[in-house]
Structures are given as structure tokens and as C-alpha cells.
Amino acid sequence: MSARLSLQDLGVRAGEAADAPWLLRGLTLSLQPGDWAAVIGRSGAGKSSLLRTIVGLRAPAHGTVALDGHALASLPPRTRARTLAYLPQHAEPWLDLRAEEVVSLGRTPHLGALAHVGATQHAAVLDAMARAQATALRGRRWSSLSGGERQRIMLARMLATEARVLVLDEPTTGLDVGAALQVLHTCAALVEAGATVVMAMHDLELAGRFARTIVCLGERGAVPRVGAPAEVLVPEHVAAAFGVEVELAPRMVFALPRPPATPRR
């Protein structure tokens, strides 16, 4: 059986130009349903560029990205969009949309050209909002939402595509620890239900806790280190990748209260 998402000897450059410096080379990775890969590395190491290549927003400078055994480039964009969803780091509506209007944009790959949203489309939107614990925010305007609420709406927008491969670029940046955990627990529930997640993460503790695979981008142009958290998130590798010294010490660990907190208003 072919992997759901497979990267074969993938190389990513710092720009579209053919002579742009390499960000990373030789990344081979194969993810199945229920897998969660965290991409870590210092700022500018190429996390976002790697994700954009995986999603097909830019062509691989080397190697291939394949979805269910089909090269990504060979898939029609709308077919790809129904299988692979993307949550970029920055995305803001230019109008002050209602939360439900933002989520329904996720139905785009399922709509005809005139954007007629029928009953099935509507049900899918509501379902996505429920899974992202965003139902209570339905009628709220974007400008009235907090950072955590906005990220739940964006998550619901992504889920509304019904894609099975979810690619997220640092979705917890700027969120307080509770809101961040809520986003990650939603993703964990999706992974348990058979989704495949690729997520750029800046919090190494959370990466180690949630992801099954760590992709650690090191020096520019190097081959990323890929492995289980216990293999990659060790002092010597982290120190090398981030240019820091690592000291083991007792630490505070955060978790959502059980049963999980009800969505905050």
C-alpha cells in the first residue's frame, strides 16, 4: 500500500530562482493515516517553505511529493484541495466576515463556479465547526474574536474541506497555553480518527508530546533529522539545530483539565 503522504528525496530552496540557496535537501518521509509529524527548526530554517512545498504552493526544487501514491503535481488543484488542506501562519479576511462565513470558505473545492452552498455543504460546515469546538462562535464577527477563537475558526475552515491530510504552519503561535492546547487536542482527535497531520511547531515540549515523528531542520542545506521524539529531541541534536546549550531541569507541564474544558467564550 502506498503511503498517504510521501516525500521522496525532497529538496527546497530559499526562493523560486534556480540558483537560490538550498534550505534543506534529501528529506524522505512517509506518513500513514494516524501519523503526526512535527517540523521543528530555528526561524528561517525553512519550515514554512517546506510546508508550502508539501501543499503544492511551490514546486519542489528536487524530489517529489506524493499523495496516496500520485505525484502532487499531477493532481488537478481541486482534487488535491479535497485531500490536502493547509493552514498558513497568517491569513486574515479582508472584510469583517462572520465566523461561519470564514468556515464555509473551506467548502470551495466542493462548490460549483457560482458558489451555491446547498444543504449538504451547510451540514459539512456545521460539522467542521463542531469538531473544532467553534460552534458557539458561529455568528460572531472576525474583529470580535480573540486570537484563540480565530485559530479555532481557521481550524474549522480547514476541516470543512474534508481533507485527510492536514498541513498547519505554527497554529499555536501567539496563543496562551490553554488555547494552544485546545488547538493541539483538536488535531490529536483528528489524528486518532485517521487524519494525517504535518505541523510546524516552535514549542519543542508540545512537539514531543503530540507528534509521533519529528522532522528537525538543521543547518541550511543539510539533510533534516527524522525520527521519533525520543531519538530527535535529545540535548545534543536540539543544541546543534538551534545553536543553543541544553540543560535538563525540572519543568512545569501544562495540560487541559479533564474532562476537557468547555470552549471559552
Place this chain on the structure above:
Amino acid sequence: MSRGAIAAVAAALAAIAIALLVGPGDVGWRDAIAALGRGLRGASEPGNVADALVWTLRLPRVLLVALVGAALAGSGAATQGLFRNPLADPSVLGVSLGAALAAVIGLFLGLDRAGVWVTPLLAAAGAGATLLLLWGLAARGHDATTLLLAGIAIAAGCGAATSSLLALAGERLDLGVRVIRWLMGSFEGRSWAHLAAAAPPVLLGLALAAALARDLDALALGDEVAASLGVDVARLRRRAITAVAILVGTATALCGVIGFVGLVVPHVVRWRAGPGHRALVLGSAAVGAALLSSIDTLGRALSLPLPPGVVTSLLGAPAFLWIVMVGARRGRA
């Protein structure tokens, strides 16, 4: 159809009907309807004043004004969606001033003496040339902001060239008057031939803009999200520019430069119809038709000596200010 859509279409039809009944000449509504009926049956009576007024003079003008209003407002809705900017107006692409420059060059060289169609054709060619320039920019992979800035530069350049020609024409007063009259827009003396020239491109442009509704909606969260949702953003940009250029080029070629309709109407329609571009483009077209028809009716009823392009700006500027204030209070502009 939603209640809002029915209301917009009803407003357009009512404005057209009222426009038919107003104007110089004493024709009551019964006479006007009778004249319309005879015209529809092809039984207009030569020498009948009501027939001549309503069927030959008023109806083509009124329908043309409605079409131009629909073209300007519908293209405004598409332009704002394309540039993700509520300040965008179809004129930011520079198409209307490109059209105007070509027309003014024709007037300057006296080409308009060759026939009434020379100026509209030159204006259409000017709009087409601007569109080709924009296509060239879009094909080089520039993003929407670059395109917007380029459009503003094109508009400024064409405006400056037009002003230069006007200054050069300073000693030829008749030419200056003709140029200014054309630039400010006019509905005078528009005939069935004008209407026949306007209808196909306007309907085509509106259909094209409406067919882009889903993809324009997806642009709400930016190019990257739209692309990840399966939208070919570069193709969308080319098609939207084309639709806007067809609509604005046609309107400018036939009636001169008319501002503010494309900027103001989509804002008002968005309050009722929401952000979806299918309802927004078509609703703006209906409301734009109603608005421009009403402005023309008002001008004729009061025998205002002002060209429509001036009236739309006179009314549009305070209206836009009001919309911005109300929009700010409602939390959505």
C-alpha cells in the same frame, strides 16, 4: 431568489419605468404605455409624438443608462474582491482613463468628424490596450498589490496625458468643450444602435464576473489560502481583469467617464447580500442600474445642466462618506 435579490431587481425595473415617463415633452403614463405596446408590436405610428419620444428617444437611452450602471457597479464588486480592498474601484485598473485618453486623442486629431462611432471605437481600443498591458503584468507573476499599483500608475499617466492634450487645446475652445463634455460623461442622444453595441459586452462581462464568484470568495483569506483551496489564482486574476475591462471599457466608450458608482454600490449591497460574490456582483448590477437610471431621471426632471459623471460624483462623495461612517459603526465597511 432571496428577498433582497427580488428587491434589487424590482428597484431596477421601477427606476427604468419611472425614467421612461420623465423628460421633456408632455406624455402621460397611459400614452407612454400605449407607445411602448405599439413599439413592441412593431406598429409605431410615424408622426405620433408619444411614439417618437418614448420608443425612439427615451427607451434606448434609459436602457443604456441602466446597462452602464449595471456594468460599473458589477465591475466594482469584482474589483474589490480581486484586490481584497474596499477602496478599489474599477477605475483603479486605469481602464477608464486609458479609454478616455484614446478618445481624447481622436477628438484632438479631429477624427470624430468621420462619424459618431469613431470616438466610442477609439475608447474601446484604449480600454483594450490597457487590458493588454495589465495582462502582461499579471502574466509576469506579479501579485495583486503590484497590479493595483500598476493600475494606479497607468491611470495617473493616462490622466496626465489627457490633461496635456487639454492644455494644448487651450486655444481651440470648441475642441476643449467637446473633450470636457465627453470626459464628464453624457447620455444625450443615445440610440438603439448604442444600446445594441453595449448589451452584448455588458451581459458577457457580468456573466464572466458572476462565474468567478466562488474563486473571488475564496480570495477572502488571501492568495495562499485560495490556492490551497484549489483556486488557480493567476488565472482568476486574468479573468477578473478581463471582465472588469470589458464592463468599464464598454461603459466609458459609450457614455464617458462616470465615477463613484463602482465604488459605492457594492458597499451598500454587501450590507444586505453579505460577502458572497454571486449575490454581490449581480445585486450590485441591479442596484447600479437603478441608481444610474434614477440619477438620469433626476437630471432630466430638473433639467440639470450637469453631465451625469459630475452628478454621480456630487452625490457619490457624501454618500460614500455616510457609508463609511455607518459601516464603521456597524463594524463592517
